[in-house]
Amino acid sequence: MSLDDRKLAVLRAIVEDYVATQEPVGSRSLVERHQLGVSPATVRNDMAVLEEEGYIRQPHTSAGRVPTDRGYRLFVDRLSRVKPLSPAERRAIERFLAGAVDLDDVVHRTVRLLAQLTRQVAVVQYPSLARSRVRHLELVPISTTRLMLVMIADTGRVEQRLVELPAPVPADDVLDLRRLVNEKLVGVRLSETPPLVQALIDECVPHLRPAMTTLSTVLLETLVERHEERLALAGTANLTRGGLLDFQGSLRPILEALEEEVVLLKLIGEVEPSTLRVRIGDENEIDNLRAASVVSTGYGPGATIVAGMGVLGPTRMDYPGTIATVRAVARYVGELLAQN
Amino acid sequence: MSLDDRKLAVLRAIVEDYVATQEPVGSRSLVERHQLGVSPATVRNDMAVLEEEGYIRQPHTSAGRVPTDRGYRLFVDRLSRVKPLSPAERRAIERFLAGAVDLDDVVHRTVRLLAQLTRQVAVVQYPSLARSRVRHLELVPISTTRLMLVMIADTGRVEQRLVELPAPVPADDVLDLRRLVNEKLVGVRLSETPPLVQALIDECVPHLRPAMTTLSTVLLETLVERHEERLALAGTANLTRGGLLDFQGSLRPILEALEEEVVLLKLIGEVEPSTLRVRIGDENEIDNLRAASVVSTGYGPGATIVAGMGVLGPTRMDYPGTIATVRAVARYVGELLAQN
DNA sequence: ACTGGCACTCGCTACAGTCGAGTGCCAGAG
DNA sequence: CTCTGGCACTCGACTGTAGCGAGTGCCAGT
Numbered sequence: 001m002s003l004d005d006r007k008l009a010v011l012r013a014i015v016e017d018y019v020a021t022q023e024p025v026g027s028r029s030l031v032e033r034h035q036l037g038v039s040p041a042t043v044r045n046d047m048a049v050l051e052e053e054g055y056i057r058q059p060h061t062s063a064g065r066v067p068t069d070r071g072y073r074l075f076v077d078r079l080s081r082v083k084p085l086s087p088a089e090r091r092a093i094e095r096f097l098a099g100a101v102d103l104d105d106v107v108h109r110t111v112r113l114l115a116q117l118t119r120q121v122a123v124v125q126y127p128s129l130a131r132s133r134v135r136h137l138e139l140v141p142i143s144t145t146r147l148m149l150v151m152i153a154d155t156g157r158v159e160q161r162l163v164e165l166p167a168p169v170p171a172d173d174v175l176d177l178r179r180l181v182n183e184k185l186v187g188v189r190l191s192e193t194p195p196l197v198q199a200l201i202d203e204c205v206p207h208l209r210p211a212m213t214t215l216s217t218v219l220l221e222t223l224v225e226r227h228e229e230r231l232a233l234a235g236t237a238n239l240t241r242g243g244l245l246d247f248q249g250s251l252r253p254i255l256e257a258l259e260e261e262v263v264l265l266k267l268i269g270e271v272e273p274s275t276l277r278v279r280i281g282d283e284n285e286i287d288n289l290r291a292a293s294v295v296s297t298g299y300g301p302g303a304t305i306v307a308g309m310g311v312l313g314p315t316r317m318d319y320p321g322t323i324a325t326v327r328a329v330a331r332y333v334g335e336l337l338a339q340n
Numbered sequence: 341m342s343l344d345d346r347k348l349a350v351l352r353a354i355v356e357d358y359v360a361t362q363e364p365v366g367s368r369s370l371v372e373r374h375q376l377g378v379s380p381a382t383v384r385n386d387m388a389v390l391e392e393e394g395y396i397r398q399p400h401t402s403a404g405r406v407p408t409d410r411g412y413r414l415f416v417d418r419l420s421r422v423k424p425l426s427p428a429e430r431r432a433i434e435r436f437l438a439g440a441v442d443l444d445d446v447v448h449r450t451v452r453l454l455a456q457l458t459r460q461v462a463v464v465q466y467p468s469l470a471r472s473r474v475r476h477l478e479l480v481p482i483s484t485t486r487l488m489l490v491m492i493a494d495t496g497r498v499e500q501r502l503v504e505l506p507a508p509v510p511a512d513d514v515l516d517l518r519r520l521v522n523e524k525l526v527g528v529r530l531s532e533t534p535p536l537v538q539a540l541i542d543e544c545v546p547h548l549r550p551a552m553t554t555l556s557t558v559l560l561e562t563l564v565e566r567h568e569e570r571l572a573l574a575g576t577a578n579l580t581r582g583g584l585l586d587f588q589g590s591l592r593p594i595l596e597a598l599e600e601e602v603v604l605l606k607l608i609g610e611v612e613p614s615t616l617r618v619r620i621g622d623e624n625e626i627d628n629l630r631a632a633s634v635v636s637t638g639y640g641p642g643a644t645i646v647a648g649m650g651v652l653g654p655t656r657m658d659y660p661g662t663i664a665t666v667r668a669v670a671r672y673v674g675e676l677l678a679q680n
Numbered sequence: 681a682c683t684g685g686c687a688c689t690c691g692c693t694a695c696a697g698t699c700g701a702g703t704g705c706c707a708g709a710g
Numbered sequence: 711c712t713c714t715g716g717c718a719c720t721c722g723a724c725t726g727t728a729g730c731g732a733g734t735g736c737c738a739g740t
Contacts, residue, residue: 026733039683044734062690062733102501138480140492150490150498152480158490160498161442236576237595251591255577366702379714384703402702402721 003053007046009036011055012079014047015067019316022242024064069281069315072293076278076319083320085328089117093332100336103127103156107232110309110333115235117325120313121258123268126230127155127306127337129223134185134193139178139215144168149215151222153190155306156337159228163218169211177208177215190223197223229265233258238313246291246314253288258312263288268296268308275305276327281315291315295322299330301338309333343393347386349376351395352419354387355407359656362582364404409621409655412633416618416659423660425668429457433672440676443467443496447572450649450673455575457665460653461598463608466570467495467646467677469563474525474533479518479555484508489555491562493530495646496677499568503558506550513548517555520544530563537563569605573598578653586631586654593628598652603628608636608648615645616667621655631655635662639670641678649673 003011013034017025027040027047036043047065050056055071058064067075085093096113100106107124114122132153140148147163169177180203184196197216204212236258239251247254257263263286267279276297282290289312296310311326343351353374357365367380367387376383387405390396395411398404407415425433436453440446447464454462472493480488487503509517520543524536537556544552576598579591587594597603603626607619616637622630629652636650651666 024733028733040733041683041685041735042681045682048735058734060689060691062688062731064733135482136480136488138478138490140476140478140490142475142492148476148492148498150478150480150500152482152488152500158488158498158500160490160492234599237592237599240590240592240595250580252577252580255580259574259577364702368702380702381704381715382713385713388704398703400720400722402700402719404702 003049006036006038007050008074008079009034010043010046011050011067011071012075014050014056014065015071015075015079018066019318022316024059024066026064029064067316069283072280072315072319073283076280076323080320080323083324085324089325090328092117093329097332097336103158106333106336110329111232111234114309114311114326114329115238117329118311118313118322119235119241120238120311120317120322121233121235122309122311123264124232124309125265125269125307126232127153127157127300128229128269129153129157129159130191131155131189131300131304131306132157133187133189134223137178137181137185137219139163139174139181141171141174144170147174147215149218149222155300159222161218161222163215166210166214169208173208173211176205177212180204180212181215181219185219193223194220229261229269231261231264231268233264242314242316246316254292254312257286257288267294267312268310270308276323278319278323293317293319295319295326297326297330299334299337301334306337343389346376346378347390348414348419349374350383350386351390351407351411352415354390354396354405355411355415355419358406359658362656364399364406366404369404407656409623412620412655412659413623416620416663420660420663423664425664429665430668432457433669437672437676443498446673446676450669451572451574454649454651454666454669455578457669458651458653458662459575459581460578460651460657460662461573461575462649462651463598463604464572464649465605465609465647466572467493467497467640468569468609469493469497469499470531471495471529471640471644471646472497473527473529474563475527477518477521477525477559479503479514479521481511481514484510487514487555489558489562495640499562501558501562503555506554509548509551513551516545517548517552520552521555521559525559533563534560569601569609571601571604571608573604582654582656586656594632594652597626597628607634607652608650610648616663618659618663633657633659635659635666637666637670639674639677641674646677 013030013036014025017030017033027043030043031038031040047056051065054068055074056065057068059066093113097109100109107126111122111124114124132155134151135154136152138150140150142148145165145168147165148160149163150158150160152158180200184200185193188196197219201209201212201216239254279294281293284290284292284294292312293315294310294312296308298305298308300306309330311322353370353376354365357370357373367383370376370383371378371380387396391405394408395414396405397408399406433453437449440449447466451462451464454464472495474491475494476492478490480490482488485505485508487505488500489503490498490500492498520540524540525533528536537559541549541552541556579594606626619634621633624630624632624634632652633655634650634652636648638645638648640646649670651662
């Protein structure tokens with residue numbers, strides 16, 4: 001059975017009221033606060049149907065109704081109107097991001113901004129190495145048998161690793177090594193470097209082979225294997241906002257999940273299909289987050305996507321507002337990155 | 341009035357029991373669990389004195405006693421016996437830290453290890469730039485008007501910044517700039533670089549002055565002003581361990597404090613006077629942490645100290661165990677750093 | 681198809697009563 | 711002078727009961 005317009009209006013009203021008040025909403029208060037044009041009794045009938053269909057539920061008999069995950073899903077998909085950002089918010093975003101000097105700085109400011117605007121936990125992934133290209137490789141001699149390898153990616157990320165050489169290598173040879181790796185690898189997607197790194201050893205003058213072999217191991221580690229996807233987190237204190245009513249009383253599982261980088265990456269890093277994604281309660285594959293919702297999106301310079309960012313909060317969250325904010329922040333950051 | 345030995349023994353017993361059970365401890369259970377050799381009535385008299393002196397208090401009449409911050413302080417200073425680490429713990433520390441490839445890696449592993457062993461929140465500061473010396477400066481041309489400045493410190497830290505040059509500078513000149521800054525700055529304490537950076541501009545050949553001027557601004561920012569003291573955090577989920585009984589019911593202020601880098605640095609970064617420091621409840625200068633205790637220490641290669649690390653938990657914590665763990669971890673990390 | 685009315689449910693709060701852990705004090709023994 | 715056993719007292723925790731009220735489901739009527 002499909003739901004008629006009024007039933008949908010009732011669902012929307014329930015979600016909005018519940019999100020606002022945090023209390024189960026009854027039929028009387030509903031008709032009082034929204035112009036539904038019908039009596040409480042009628043609303044009750046509609047509620048009965050909505051409950052049967054699994055969109056709302058009663059915490060206990062003789063209590064008001066509360067939306068289920070399914071109810072929120074319907075709300076997000078079909079019932080929520082886009083909430084345009086206030087000019088004040090737009091200005092806040094611009095001002096907050098304007099002073100950034102550096103990729104680190106951009107990411108840090110972004111994550112704080114998101115946390116502050118949505119009053120929830122924010123996560124921002126650094127531009128993914130997998131999606132970056134090599135801009136430059138630098139070899140800095142630390143001693144005769146030690147080099148510092150510095151990799152600069154076109155997304156602005158910089159990674160460094162220490163290389164322990166098997167035998168001393170004079171400064172001139174280091175320059176040769178440097179020229180070689182740069183010739184072959186600059187401009188290449190990190191994910192596509194492995195065969196080229198292999199080839200490097202073969203094309204290398206014989207007396208540099210041993211050094212190049214060690215170097216190539218470290219290169220592979222730095223470029224693909226160790227694949228250090230970094231992230232920034234902010235706003236954990238916002239988890240306590242709902243006074244422990246959200247998250248069914250225990251922050252434990254949430255905090256645990258937030259400490260696992262792998263989990264977070266799964267959460268916001270998978271940005272393939274659509275550009276903005278909302279995962280509500282049970283839709284999260286991570287057990288610890290069954291009581292939470294996540295709004296995430298990809299971002300990057302211009303239209304390309306180099307990483308993800310998102311927000312985590314109680315299922316009972318202001319979806320339209322959160323979605324609008326996440327989208328706007330991602331766009332601003334994208335513009336900022338495009339300038340560099 | 342000074343406390344005789346038995347009163348001190350009573351205090352110790354109260355602290356130990358309360359830490360273990362998390363419940364106010366009464367005179368009867370005290371004599372049952374510890375061999376005090378006296379009757380509950382006697383203990384009650386002692387307790388009355390201890391309470392008068394402010395070492396313990398009653399949550400309400402007709403409840404057992406609970407240590408005050410002052411009581412914990414006395415316990416830590418005079419009553420706690422050193423708890424040697426178990427061989428299993430020693431092995432855990434060694435194994436956990438052994439595989440580290442990198443400064444980042446060391447810090448991350450350390451913070452996780454600390455959190456895991458103490459079952460509390462752990463904070464580890466990266467080696468402070470203020471206490472480091474310049475090992476090498478690298479200038480990487482990104483385009484003709486853009487350089488990437490990479491600073492490698494002797495503590496293993498690497499910082500980078502983008503330099504926007506006022507006019508195009510050919511590659512040869514970049515090499516000159518590089519040679520100049522390295523000649524003057526390598527080996528110098530970061531905090532002592534400013535006058536030398538000033539001098540750089542004067543000693544520079546005229547046609548490189550404009551470039552050197554911009555560069556020196558960025559150098560100063562990187563080396564001293566922006567002074568980015570980084571830190572790593574782990575184990576926030578452990579805050580929920582006490583089931584909200586610790587921290588007087590609200591994690592809010594604690595989580596807020598943990599998000600403020602400045603606050604955390606104040607907490608563990610001030611390592612001047614003694615090597616290990618315990619701050620109990622009210623002794624913390626930060627209001628948000630009046631319900632928490634912090635055990636912190638400095639660490640660094642060998643005997644030198646380059647940064648701080650520490651652990652934060654409820655005032656009701658296992659001080660001897662925590663102190664032993666923090667001290668041991670700091671020593672191991674120090675040894676590890678000394679090897680590089 | 682909607683409405684008003686009515687009986688019913690059930691969580692919440694308040695209140696009274698009981699239980700027991702723990703205390704302070706005191707008189708007496710060592 | 712110190713320690714002990716005894717005793718009266720306090721007060722929080724728990725239990726059971728009762729009344730309230732928000733909210734529901736159902737039904738007959740328009």
